[in-house]
Amino acid sequence: MKPFAIALLALSLLPGSPVLGPAVLAHAKDMDGASAAATRLLVRQDGQAFVTEARAVTLPKGSGELALPGLPATIDASTLRLRSKTAPTGLSVRSLAVSDETLNPAALLRRFVGRQVGVVLPDGKSRDGRAQKQALVLSASEPPLLLVDGSVYSGPVEAIIYPELPQGLAARPAAAASVVNAGPTRQNVELSYLARELSWRMDYALTLNKAGDNGVLDGWVVLTNHCGKSFDQAGVELLAGETRSARPVAARAFMAGDMLMKSSAANAEGEAVFEHHVYTLKRPVSLADQQTLQAPLFDSAAIPVSRKLLGRASALTMGRETGPTQEKLDIVLSFRNTKARGLGLALPRGPLRVFEANSDARRLVGETQLDRVPEGASAEVTVGSAFDLNVERVATVMEKTGNSSWRGAWELRITNGKKRAQRIVLQEQIPGKWKVEQASAKWTKPSAGVLEFAIDVPPTGENAPLVLTYTFSTEQ
Incomplete structure (x- = not known):
């Protein structure tokens, strides 16, 4: 059934109408004025x-x-x-009593069960034909049951015209x-x-300079009522x-x-x-x-920003690796939430849009979610993946050496399509008790299950890629 159209405009223009009557308006205004301050x-x-x-x-x-x-x-x-x-x-x-029944189509129809209303119905003669009739409301179900011209009608109702507004129905609870x-x-x-x-959320915007090492952070509250x-x-x-x-x-x-x-x-x-x-x-x-x-x-804060290109991958493939795979490098931004850097207020969770400033405009370069950042803590967000850098991963060895031990070797072929050298960080996740048997670059162990390489990759263009190799063994 199409939505009910409630014809109350004519009622609102009648003298003393409970819909827009002057006495009701004055009372509401007095109350609102007293409470607003x-x-x-x-x-x-x-x-x-x-x-x-x-x-x-x-x-x-x-x-x-x-x-x-x-x-x-x-x-x-x-x-x-x-x-x-x-x-x-x-x-x-x-005691405190609250009237939950407010003015809406369903409540109004319920009040008129057993009473006469005007209805606009299809006339049955043409596709767009309509007829206005008097009807007795038998039930306020969906669709309603109406007694029209001596017959019970249940079907489409274009509009219901009510003769008056019942007492006790208001637009808001009282x-x-x-x-x-x-x-x-x-x-x-x-x-x-x-x-x-009635709720709120945060919305952040970080505008970076051209070099990407400084930015301006704005944080706005979005209230919805x-x-x-x-x-x-x-x-x-x-x-x-x-x-x-x-x-x-x-x-x-x-x-x-x-x-x-x-x-x-x-x-x-x-x-x-x-x-x-x-x-x-x-x-x-x-x-x-x-x-x-x-x-x-908070006021706009000018903050130093760190940027790194980060790759994360599992070093132990359990023999499932069948050929070279491509690894994307995430663009990771980080900053400290301190008073010395213009912040110092615990930052609630909210979406973060990252822009890059140029001479006459800002460009949107990424969007992510900023998690809660306590005062004094660091925030780290991923805003996309690098376009001009790529890592091709080739497993040269992946063998099981015991019931719960493995040995593997990787060749990582890194290309850099930019005109300047780029520093990247590769984190290889290795479970169990592991050791590195050989590596072509310096590595660190930032946590128990992570082998990390920090590498400066020169421009490769159409030349051969930079190759990083390492061999490991692990026992789980």
């Missing part, structure tokens, strides 16, 4: 956020009800909490608190809850790390109010919380519903 968001990377709102409300004396409109459509109703900032001991909350108030009638209260579909509520001038904290949904976040957020506006030379502050990191944006953020917004996490 002191909203705090603790946003997680898994699509949830802990929201704390400060609202100025008028409370009844003694027992009564307090309406709490303007909640997100994705609120987790079980996390809703209300407390007084003006008179914490004078306000007792006996809450009501049953309270006992022994304090003043005018109070400042704090409302907190978890909302889904699909929760059904807009936030005006909200203080934002970003929680990085893998968290479970057992809600240690809530307790952290209740204590976060005095920390949001600390002064800082950077765009955000980072601090360790439990085993995670929280980043506090320096400036408040206005984030509309259905909006994606970017804000810098």
